[in-house]
Amino acid sequence: xxxxxxxxxxxxxxxxxxxxxxxxxxxxxxxxxxxxxxxxxxxxxxxxxxxxxxxxxxxxxxxxxxxxxxxxxxxxxxxxxxxxxxxxxxxxxxxxxxxxxxxxxxxxxxxxxxxxxxxxxxxxxxxxxxxxxxxxxxxxxxxxxxxxxxxxxxxxxxxxxxxxxxxxxxxxxxxxxxxxxxxxxxxxxxxxxxx
Amino acid sequence: xxxxxxxxxxxxxxxxxxxxxxxxxxxxxxxxxxxxxxxxxxxxxxxxxxxxxxxxxxxxxxxxxxxxxxxxxxxxxxxxxxxxxxxxxxxxxxxxxxxxxxxxxxxxxxxxxxxxxxxxxxxxxxxxxxxxxxxxxxxxxxxxxxxxxxxxxxxxxxxxxxxxxxxxxxxxxxxxxxxxxxxxxxxxxxxxxxxxxxxxxxxxxxxxxxxxxxxxxxxxxxxxxxxxxxxxxxxxxxxxxxxxxxxxxxxxxxxxxxxxxxxxxxxxxxxxxxxxxxxxxxxxxxxxxxxxxxxxxxxxxxxxxxxxxxxxx
Numbered sequence: 001x002x003x004x005x006x007x008x009x010x011x012x013x014x015x016x017x018x019x020x021x022x023x024x025x026x027x028x029x030x031x032x033x034x035x036x037x038x039x040x041x042x043x044x045x046x047x048x049x050x051x052x053x054x055x056x057x058x059x060x061x062x063x064x065x066x067x068x069x070x071x072x073x074x075x076x077x078x079x080x081x082x083x084x085x086x087x088x089x090x091x092x093x094x095x096x097x098x099x100x101x102x103x104x105x106x107x108x109x110x111x112x113x114x115x116x117x118x119x120x121x122x123x124x125x126x127x128x129x130x131x132x133x134x135x136x137x138x139x140x141x142x143x144x145x146x147x148x149x150x151x152x153x154x155x156x157x158x159x160x161x162x163x164x165x166x167x168x169x170x171x172x173x174x175x176x177x178x179x180x181x182x183x184x185x186x187x188x189x190x191x192x193x194x195x
Numbered sequence: 196x197x198x199x200x201x202x203x204x205x206x207x208x209x210x211x212x213x214x215x216x217x218x219x220x221x222x223x224x225x226x227x228x229x230x231x232x233x234x235x236x237x238x239x240x241x242x243x244x245x246x247x248x249x250x251x252x253x254x255x256x257x258x259x260x261x262x263x264x265x266x267x268x269x270x271x272x273x274x275x276x277x278x279x280x281x282x283x284x285x286x287x288x289x290x291x292x293x294x295x296x297x298x299x300x301x302x303x304x305x306x307x308x309x310x311x312x313x314x315x316x317x318x319x320x321x322x323x324x325x326x327x328x329x330x331x332x333x334x335x336x337x338x339x340x341x342x343x344x345x346x347x348x349x350x351x352x353x354x355x356x357x358x359x360x361x362x363x364x365x366x367x368x369x370x371x372x373x374x375x376x377x378x379x380x381x382x383x384x385x386x387x388x389x390x391x392x393x394x395x396x397x398x399x400x401x402x403x404x405x406x407x408x409x410x411x412x413x414x415x416x417x418x419x420x421x422x423x424x425x426x427x428x429x430x431x432x433x434x435x436x437x438x439x440x441x442x443x444x445x446x447x448x449x450x451x452x453x454x455x456x457x458x459x460x461x462x463x464x465x466x467x468x469x470x471x472x473x474x475x476x477x478x479x480x481x482x483x484x485x486x487x488x489x490x491x492x493x494x495x496x497x498x499x500x501x502x503x504x505x506x507x508x
Contacts, residue, residue, distance in 0.1 A: 028318050030348035031311045032356075064318055064344035067435040068352055071428040100341035107435060111428060 011056040011095075012042055014073070028064035035072025042077060043087060052089035054192050060096025065104050075108040078116065082175055091175050093189050094118035094128070102128065115174040117189050125190060127176060134159065138167040139188075142177055146191040149183060196258070197221070199246075201229040204373055205239030207383075207448060207481040208465065215473040217246055224255035230288065232262040234373065237365035238383030238481045240276045241305060244363060245385045247283040249476065261289035274365060275304040302328065302380065303347075303366035314351045317364060318344045325380070328368050332378050333486040335443065342439050343380075343484075349432035350384050350480055356429075357422075358388025358477055375462045375485055382482040390451040390477055391416050398423050409452030410470045417449060417456045418504060436482070443484050451478040456504050460485075467504040 014029060029035070046055060057074070059065070074094075081090050097105065097120045109116055109129035116128045127139050141156045142148055150168050154161040168186050172179035178187040197220040202209035217225070227247065235243075243259075250257040259280060262268050268289050271277055280286060303321045308314065322344040329340035347366070354362035366382040388394075392412040399415055400407040415421040417437070422430030433449075437458055440447045448457030448465070455469040462485065 028315065028322065028344060028348075030318050030345065031314050031352060033311050034315070063341065064322055064348070066345035066348040066352075067432055068349065071431070075428055098341070099338040100345075103342070104345065104435070107431065108428065111431060 011058060012045065014038065014058055014062055029062050029069045029073065030064055030066040032068040032072050035069035035076075038069070038073045039077050039080075042073075043080065046088050046090045049088070052091075054091045054093055054189050056193065057092055057094045058096050059094060059098070059101050062096075062101065065101050067104055067107055070104045071108045071111070074105060074116065075112045075114060078114045078175070079112060082114075082173075091178065091189055092116060093193070097121065097128075115171070115176045117176050129174075132167070134163060135167045135170055138164055139171055139176065142168070142171075142186055143188045143190065145188075147185055147187045149185055153186075196224045196226050198226050198228050199250075201227050201232055201243065203231050203233050205229075205232055205235040205243065206373070207236075207238045207242075207450075207479075208374075210239065210242045210450070210479070211472055213242070213246055214475045217250060218473050220250075222253055224257065225250050226258040226260060227284070228260045230260050230263045232267055233264060235267060235271070236369070236372070236381045236383065237274070237303075237305075237367055238381065238385070238479065240271065240274055241363040241365055241383045241385040242479060244276070244279055244283060244305070245387055245475075245477070245479070247280065248387055251283060257284050258287060259284035260287045263288070265290070273301050273304070274367065275306075279305050279307075279363070302368055303364065303382075305363050305365040307361055307363055308351045308354050308384075308386075309361040311352075311355065314348055314355075317351060318348050321347065321366065325366075328380060329484070332368060333380065333443075333484065335487060339439075339442070346436050346439055346482070347382065349436050350382065350482065352432060353478070353480070354384065354386045354388070356424075357391065357394040357416075358386040359394075360386050360388030360477065362386030362388070362477070372483075375483070377462075377488070378486040380484040382480075382484075384480040384482075385477065386479075387477040391449070392452050394423055395421060408454070408470075410454035410456070410468065413449060413451055413454050413456040414468075414504065440482060440484065444487070445485060446481070446483040448481045449478055450475070450480075452476070458504075 046053060078092060094116055097118045102120055105128055114129050115131055118128045119125050125143060127136055137157055138153055141153045150165040151161050154164040171177045199216040199220055202212055247257050302324060306317055325343045326340045329335040329343055330337050351364055362385055364384045368380045370378050372379055392409045395412045395415055403411055417433055420430040420434050437447055441458060444460050446460050446463055448455055453472050453474050455472060457465060457467050459465055459467050
């Protein structure tokens with residue numbers, strides 16, 4: 001139990017979904033219309049769940065990912081669920097990310113100032129996108145603990161608590177960690193996948 | 196009928212001569228005389244098709260005298276040039292020329308890009324073969340070779356999103372070219388659409404007033420990533436192409452209207468920016484990916500070692 005109420009792990013195989021989301025049987029994630037169809041398919045599946053979820057975007061079967069498709073699928077998906085009027089309470093985590101996906105994902109995330117938790121081949125779990133040193137350190141410390149208050153992470157990092165609070169708030173705003181309760185406790189996404 | 200000589204080596208560098216000859220020919224029926232052609236690349240082939248389309252806009256179907264060289268003719272056939280040329284030109288010569296016939300050494304035969312579905316077909320068709328060529332013949336790392344499909348997709352999307360017209364794409368590998376003594380992959384993409392100046396006019400022309408021109412439009416798109424769309428995610432496709440091709444020590448050039456802009460690697464000597472070229476509609480893109488030499492660093496960049504246009508918009 002994670003102690004924060006039900007957060008459902010939800011895996012989305014992008015290579016399979018793209019086949020269902022667009023008219024033809026495409027095996028690569030290329031072109032902007034494909035990305036739009038894919039995003040709408042993901043949104044629809046998340047909304048059908050009707051509960052907060054951590055959605056795993058699985059790239060392991062994706063051979064080609066172009067910038068336009070990544071912009072529509074990943075960047076616009078994250079932007080949509082960062083908004084106050086988001087259609088559901090969803091968080092995203094990328095899995096099966098290879099080096100050639102990473103370049104493209106970093107480019108679209110940088111362009112929009114977004115962050116994404118990703119499991120990158122040969123590197124493990126990391127944070128993609130434009131992130132400051134302190135934010136990254138706070139995120140890594142939280143991943144290690146699973147959940148923590150700002151004060152505990154400040155102790156772990158021997159950093160001032162206000163600075164760590166600010167870093168965690170920024171990570172929560174980017175929806176790469178969960179923030180719940182009062183006093184606030186922060187939760188890393190990946191342990192939530194275990195349910 | 197006026198005769199337009201097709202250059203002996205038909206590629207991006209000689210395309211302007213073909214365009215100038217077409218402009219000089221003026222109105223009336225023309226004959227493209229390709230008998231002396233000895234070497235042609237994807238850009239040259241799709242460029243010749245486009246020149247034929249432009250010539251046909253006057254109402255008279257142009258004629259094309261095919262190359263005398265059986266080797267060149269065979270190559271044109273394998274690249275499906277003859278299939279497409281048949282619909283544009285009245286073909287002459289070429290003896291017992293055959294139609295393109297299935298499997299061959301061709302990386303990507305001339306393919307029309309009319310819809311996003313065509314781009315999927317192109318990427319599906321070429322990706323596995325391209326990865327083999329890039330890794331085994333050009334010595335690119337496997338992880339980077341995967342980006343070829345993304346580059347091809349973005350360059351084709353450029354046709355649909357900015358030209359508002361159909362176009363053609365083709366790609367082939369060569370053991371050497373007139374410009375570089377290394378194995379290369381060449382990609383040629385041509386459309387006859389509204390060009391970069393037309394595409395960006397609504398959003399940028401007023402700001403530039405009398406300075407608004409093909410070269411300013413090319414700089415805006417190529418260097419600054421500007422686009423007619425208000426979406427901040429748009430306009431980045433060319434930037435990604437430049438970044439990836441630069442990593443491979445390659446060349447990207449775009450000709451549109453009366454100007455050409457290019458990232459020029461150290462092995463080439465064309466100017467990064469050319470103005471006052473003979474007018475040709477749409478946009479024509481040339482991409483050259485050379486084989487890596489020895490211990491070239493993975494992050495080697497033609498953009499930083501070579502020359503890139505840098506005038507501010």
